[in-house]
Amino acid sequence: MSELGIFIDESGFLEKDNIKNTAVRDLYIVSFLFHNKSLSIGDDIYAFENYLIENQFKSHLPIHTMPLIRKQKPYSEMDRETRKKLFHHLFQFMRKLKIRHKTFVCDKKFCSNKQAIKQDLVAYIKQMIIDNYEYFKKFDEIVIYYDEGQDYLTKILKSAFEHSLSNIRFKENVCQEDYRLLQCADLVCSIELIIERKENNERIKAIEDFFKSTNKFYKNYVKAYKELEL
Numbered sequence: 462m463s464e465l466g467i468f469i470d471e472s473g474f475l476e477k478d479n480i481k482n483t484a485v486r487d488l489y490i491v492s493f494l495f496h497n498k499s500l501s502i503g504d505d506i507y508a509f510e511n512y513l514i515e516n517q518f519k520s521h522l523p524i525h526t527m528p529l530i531r532k533q534k535p536y537s538e539m540d541r542e543t544r545k546k547l548f549h550h551l552f553q554f555m556r557k558l559k560i561r562h563k564t565f566v567c568d569k570k571f572c573s574n575k576q577a578i579k580q581d582l583v584a585y586i587k588q589m590i591i592d593n594y595e596y597f598k599k600f601d602e603i604v605i606y607y608d609e610g611q612d613y614l615t616k617i618l619k620s621a622f623e624h625s626l627s628n629i630r631f632k633e634n635v636c637q638e639d640y641r642l643l644q645c646a647d648l649v650c651s652i653e654l655i656i657e658r659k660e661n662n663e664r665i666k667a668i669e670d671f672f673k674s675t676n677k678f679y680k681n682y683v684k685a686y687k688e689l690e691l
Contacts, residue, residue, distance in 0.1 A: 464498040465600040469607040470637070470646035471614055472527070472654055475575040485663045487569040489578060491614070492649035493589070495561045495691060496642055497600075502558055506641055509554050516546070523638040524551045526651035531667040541671065548648075548671075552682060555645040561691040562646075563589055564653045579617055586621035593691060597626060605631045606643060652686050 472490040496502070510520040522535075529536050529544050536544055565585045572578045590597060597603065603626060609615045622629045637643040658665055659675060672678040 462601045463599065465597070465603045466496040466498055466642065467603060467605050468494040468496065468640065468642040468646040469605065469618065470643060470650050471611060472650040473569075474611070475569075475578050475613060477569045485665075486657070486661065488654060488657060489567045489569055490650050490653055491565040491582060492646045492653065493563045493565075493691075494555075494642055494646040494649060495563075496558075500558075502642075505554060505558055509550065509641065512550055516543075521638070524548075524644045524648070525637075526551070526644075526648045527654075530651065530671045545671065549681075551644065551648055552652075552685075554641065555648065556685050556689065559689065560642065560645060561689055562649045563691045564649060566653060566657060575613075579613070582617055583621045586618070587625050589691075590622075590625040596691070600628070602628050602630060605629065606635050606640060607631070608635045608637050608643065649686075652682060656683060 470492050472492075473488055475489060478487050513522055514520050524547055526548065528534065529548055532539070532541075532544065536547075539547075565582055567578055567581055569578065572581070603622075605618060605622060607615060607618060619631065635643070637647065655668055655672070655678070657663075658668060659678070
């Protein structure tokens with residue numbers, strides 16, 4: 462039986478942030494990462510975790526990208542070069558597997574309320590399925606992996622996917638620490654957020670300190686990232 466796994470993560474909240482800096486947009490991002498389960502990734506996960514062991518990390522160290530960039534726990538004791546290597550290896554892991562992705566981006570400053578954002582996200586998912594229907598219909602079953610970090614997003618996902626596809630199943634008891642591909646979905650959210658910030662000249666100190674060169678960020682990551690879009 463053919464199976465497609467869709468790994469989903471989010472950045473931000475539906476509620477508007479009460480930020481005084483009007484030069485920085487208030488973004489809500491949802492990433493969708495697609496894995497054809499007939500393509501085994503066991504050896505790649507083993508190689509990735511072997512890299513962690515060789516560099517004195519625990520083999521199951523989860524990579525949460527924005528805390529990594531911001532030097533927050535559990536990465537607060539790591540220097541910039543070590544954190545950059547972890548970021549780079551997770552990105553290369555996703556790139557090597559040629560995992561496709563799509564990303565919903567909403568600037569909440571232009572949405573009147575939470576309901577408007579929900580409607581935009583539902584419409585985005587439905588259109589994504591319509592645009593790629595030939596791809597989705599190849600699979601006997603489509604399994605959604607989301608850790609239910611936001612109850613309202615769980616409801617939106619179920620409403621949108623179950624309305625558009627009949628072969629949907631939601632994986633229960635999903636934890637990001639248990640799935641490298643969920644960590645890749647988190648990475649997609651972070652890359653999209655950084656692209657949005659940089660393309661709108663929104664300077665975030667932690668991002669600027671981590672990626673010293675904007676040109677290298679686009680050369681090393683953005684080009685390959687865009688090529689993987691579904």
